[in-house]
Amino acid sequence: MAVMTDEERRRVHAQFMRVFRRFGLNSLPGNKADLRILVNAADDFADQHASTYNQMIPAAQRSLFDNDTKAAVLCAVILRRRLPELFRAEEDG
Amino acid sequence: MGTIYLERRPEQAQFLASAFPEYMKVNGTNMPASGLKYDASSSEAAHFRFVATNYGSGNLTAELFWYADTASSGAVVWEGALSVITPNTDSQDVETDAYATANTVADTHLGTTGQRLHSCSITLSNLDSLAAGDEVSLRIARLPADAGDTMTGDAILTAVRLSYSDS
Numbered sequence: 001m002a003v004m005t006d007e008e009r010r011r012v013h014a015q016f017m018r019v020f021r022r023f024g025l026n027s028l029p030g031n032k033a034d035l036r037i038l039v040n041a042a043d044d045f046a047d048q049h050a051s052t053y054n055q056m057i058p059a060a061q062r063s064l065f066d067n068d069t070k071a072a073v074l075c076a077v078i079l080r081r082r083l084p085e086l087f088r089a090e091e092d093g
Numbered sequence: 094m095g096t097i098y099l100e101r102r103p104e105q106a107q108f109l110a111s112a113f114p115e116y117m118k119v120n121g122t123n124m125p126a127s128g129l130k131y132d133a134s135s136s137e138a139a140h141f142r143f144v145a146t147n148y149g150s151g152n153l154t155a156e157l158f159w160y161a162d163t164a165s166s167g168a169v170v171w172e173g174a175l176s177v178i179t180p181n182t183d184s185q186d187v188e189t190d191a192y193a194t195a196n197t198v199a200d201t202h203l204g205t206t207g208q209r210l211h212s213c214s215i216t217l218s219n220l221d222s223l224a225a226g227d228e229v230s231l232r233i234a235r236l237p238a239d240a241g242d243t244m245t246g247d248a249i250l251t252a253v254r255l256s257y258s259d260s
Contacts, residue, residue: 032243034245
């Protein structure tokens, strides 16, 4: 999978500013150019490390789950690690 | 010679069918806060109407009161434009009237506290042949595509104070 197009990145940048508070965060440092660089870097990271993540999954499960499910699980793990309020478990009470 | 002041609040704004700032009211710790949330990526505009009672001469000043939703740095570029009709004289259709060329101002977030209140003034020099007693529409927009508009997140407009000379 290639990196997103410039327009797709622009839309992520724009929408992130709109929904920023939904991530449980209050203050966004820097300016719009800073945030756009961060969006680009995150997309570059996702692109460059997609195969690394896929290879981390044991062969049986790698073929069992489709890419959308693998991506969703990765998102869930990252949210739980960094923004746990956005991925609370029923067990958390 | 005196200065006439007119105050306009978010609740008095009118909008077109699209590209308008969201009206918001937040229940603050001790009092509600309301405003118009101008997007950081798409240009949005609000329209305020008034009658230029006792207008004398000279430019109008639109003082904007605003605060940042999530940012604590960067700058916002605001635009103001006037559309004026002289009753009984202008044959212009009210519903198809256009705005004169806009004037702009850039205002930089002063930091320290993200949601602190700022004010800045747009000198409205394109008066669209304004005269005393004219009906006026004022358009206030944010210009997020302007190179000078660097602030992330919404800019929340809480009030507009217009002023002009009566002589």
